[in-house]
Amino acid sequence: MFPPMNEHLLLVLWFGLGVGLQVLLLIRGDWRWGKLAVCIAVGAAGMLPGKHEHQYQPFVHVLIALGLFAFFFAIWFKDDLLPVISEKVLLSYSLIFWFAFFSYFYKGTVYNNLLLAALFLPSAATLLIAVVRPKLNFAWKLCLYTWFLSIVVSIGLLQFPFQHLAIFLSPQANPWITPLDCIVAGMAFLYLAVNIAYLYELIPIPGKNQSWQDRMKEWHALTDLMTQRFEDEPMHRMGLLLLACQGVALLVVYFFHWVPAGLTINLFVVLPSILALGRNSTSLALQQQKSALDAAPELSGLKRDNN
Numbered sequence: 001m002f003p004p005m006n007e008h009l010l011l012v013l014w015f016g017l018g019v020g021l022q023v024l025l026l027i028r029g030d031w032r033w034g035k036l037a038v039c040i041a042v043g044a045a046g047m048l049p050g051k052h053e054h055q056y057q058p059f060v061h062v063l064i065a066l067g068l069f070a071f072f073f074a075i076w077f078k079d080d081l082l083p084v085i086s087e088k089v090l091l092s093y094s095l096i097f098w099f100a101f102f103s104y105f106y107k108g109t110v111y112n113n114l115l116l117a118a119l120f121l122p123s124a125a126t127l128l129i130a131v132v133r134p135k136l137n138f139a140w141k142l143c144l145y146t147w148f149l150s151i152v153v154s155i156g157l158l159q160f161p162f163q164h165l166a167i168f169l170s171p172q173a174n175p176w177i178t179p180l181d182c183i184v185a186g187m188a189f190l191y192l193a194v195n196i197a198y199l200y201e202l203i204p205i206p207g208k209n210q211s212w213q214d215r216m217k218e219w220h221a222l223t224d225l226m227t228q229r230f231e232d233e234p235m236h237r238m239g240l241l242l243l244a245c246q247g248v249a250l251l252v253v254y255f256f257h258w259v260p261a262g263l264t265i266n267l268f269v270v271l272p273s274i275l276a277l278g279r280n281s282t283s284l285a286l287q288q289q290k291s292a293l294d295a296a297p298e299l300s301g302l303k304r305d306n307n
Contacts, residue, residue, distance in 0.1 A: 008167065010179070011167045011177055011179070011182050012059060012062060012167055012182075014179040014182035014183050015164070015167065015182040015183070015185060015189070016062075016066070017182075017183055017186065018182060018183035018185060018186020018187040018188075018189070018190075019066055019069075019186040019187070019189060019190045020186075021183065021186070021187055022186070022187040022188075022190040022191055023073065023190065025187075026077075026081055026190075026191075026194075027077055027080050027081070035076045035077065036073075038072070039069050039072045039076055039077075040069060042068055042069065042072045043065045043066065043068045043072070044065060045065070045068065046061055046062075046064035046065030046066075046068045046069075047061045047062070047064075047065050049061075059169075060168055062168060063165065063169070066190075066193075067193060070189070070190050070193035070194055070197065071193065071197045074193070074194040074195075074198060075197065075201070078198070078222070078225065081194060082198070082225060082226060082229050083229065084229045084231055085145065085148050085229065085230055085231065086230070086231040086232070086233045087126060087129055087130035087144075087232075087233075088130070088233070088243065089148070090130075090144060090147070090148055090151075091126060091130055091243055092242075092243060092246060092268070093148060093151045093152065093155075094123045094126060094127075094151065095243070095246055095247050095250055096151075096155060096250070096268050096269065097123075097151045097154055097155055098123070099250040099254060099261070099264070099265065100155050100159060100261070100265055101116075101154075101158065102254065103254060104158040104159060104261070122143075122147045126144065126147070129144070133234065136230070136232055138223075138227055141226075141227040141230040142223050142226060142227055144230060145226040145227065145230055146202060146226075149195050149198050149199050149202075150199065152195045153192065153195050153196055153199060155265060155269070156188060156192035156195070157192070159261075159262050159265060160185075160188055160189070160192055161181070161184075161185050161188070164177055164181060164182065164185040165185075167182070198222075201218075201219075201222055202219075202222070204216060204219045246268065249264075250264065
């Protein structure tokens with residue numbers, strides 16, 4: 001099925017290793033081997049030839065298999081993967097997004113300016129909400145969470161090394177890519193595919209042979225989980241200081257190019273996982289959120305006793 005072991009096949013294996021490493025980073029400490037085995041089995045189905053496929057292309061099918069695995073991995077592990085976010089997190093990712101937008105995309109054309117104006121609106125709304133702090137209902141929380149996912153996907157698309165997919169789509173070209181490049185590309189591929197899967201699942205369109213009632217049940221379950229993961233927390237001085245420092249750092253890198261743009265983006269994106277000190281950052285945030293909710297009634301009781 002595959003050609004003899006050569007440098008090109010090794011690059012594909014390195015890419016797959018990157019996908020596996022990203023899986024470890026996303027669900028570390030929260031293993032569910034049964035669900036993971038099902039995701040692998042579904043992904044393996046991508047290796048089957050199509051009905052009208054005259055010439056089997058193994059490397060293309062490997063890419064399809066990885067895509068299927070990523071989609072079902074996102075759906076089956078959404079309780080572990082969907083992060084807890086807040087206005088502070090949204091503002092932080094908005095800064096990263098605008099840095100990536102101007103570093104990789106913006107050329108000053110009319111189209112660029114129109115797109116800039118359209119994308120500025122949700123960023124401005126996030127800043128206004130963080131300052132005014134109105135009571136957010138279900139719709140607002142869902143819109144903000146959707147904007148967060150859109151930012152993550154946009155950042156990934158702006159800097160994802162699409163040329164590295166040539167190892168699957170154009171094997172005859174045999175591009176010059178190092179194993180490290182393939183590992184990083186594999187990790188970015190899974191992270192990007194997972195967030196694209198969540199955006200896709202937000203479209204309330206029934207699948208093949210699926211009733212509208214069943215689709216809406218799934219949609220409400222997903223959106224309820226997303227809105228529960230939106231933490232309406234006050235913006236403290238330390239949070240404002242960290243955001244200001246992040247903004248200054250991004251401006252310095254943008255104008256003086258002391259650090260590569262891609263490295264800067266990746267550092268700010270993975271910082272929450274690094275601060276989690278080896279634990280699943282989503283699980284850690286949920287534990288902190290639960291502790292805060294449990295402590296709230298006790299604090300209220302103390303205040304009543306003091307009065």
